[in-house]
Amino acid sequence: MAGCKDCNVFQFCKCLRLLGNVMILVVLGLVALSYYPIVVSIYGPVLFDPKATVGQQVGAAFVVVWFHILGGLMLWSYFAAILTCPGHVPDGFRPDVDPEENPEAPVDKSDPRRPRFCRKCQKWKPERAHHCSICGKCVxxxxxxxxxxxxxxxERNYKFFFLFLLYTFLLSLMSMLALLPYFSEFFGGNGGEADDHPANLAVSFMAFVVDIAFSLSLCGFIVMHAKLVAANCTTIEMFEKERIKPWPYDQGLRKNIEEVFGTYWPMWLVPMHSEGQCTSEERIRLRSV
Ligand SMILES: [Zn+2]
Ligand SMILES: [Zn+2]
Structure with missing residues (x-):
């Protein structure tokens, strides 16, 4: 039975890894789905249309420029989250209080800071580290x-993941608002450009629906992660935090934000590592032999 269970877990992890490879195409496809109607078929041509008014051209330039800025930041954060190692346990790490050497040491099972050992990695786990069965490592x-x-x-790529959520939300919201006048004009009976291009209308409509769905669902997800950052908590620790009061990692709003985004605020929205981030990783490295 145990062998079969292991096999199922292995199959599940393998499926998730394969699904991940498809996801990159899904994300790029979603960007292209909004890019085509907004930049190529609706707002881009206005920039070169001699019949367009200055007001229309300025409006079109605003949409096209912001689409490229947000799209660029979104893809930058996305690839930073994919390519950055999330942070693994260095070889030779030993907890502050090693229960093997000091069996008298107080070990409170409800304290998240207690020394824990990963049987799969055969290594001690630092505070807040957990074993991922898909990656096969402690993170x-x-x-x-x-x-x-x-x-x-x-630890090392949470900032990039958060910015990926934020920029995807802003890009979907902006795309939805940019497509709104096009649809109100079309369904308002004025016809518009779409009359001549049914394929363009279909793509624009699909992009509009997808942008509404993404901006609504990401809004809730961003609020949840913003609350976690403000409280210095992770998704895994959410339930533990309800039990443990006061939460031992809460250092006050500003310090909690700095732990994820760095101490230099102009870098908070830039998907790059900055000073003051990943402080626990440095502490862990110092404690490793
Ligand atoms: Zn993993
Ligand atoms: Zn592990």
């Missing part, structure tokens, strides 16, 4: 394994 300050980024979200 520092693990949040969750994300199929969209084909990677674990942990």
């Amino acid at each position: 520092l300050r693990m949040d969750h394994h994300c199929v969209w980024v084909m990677n674990c979200v942990g």
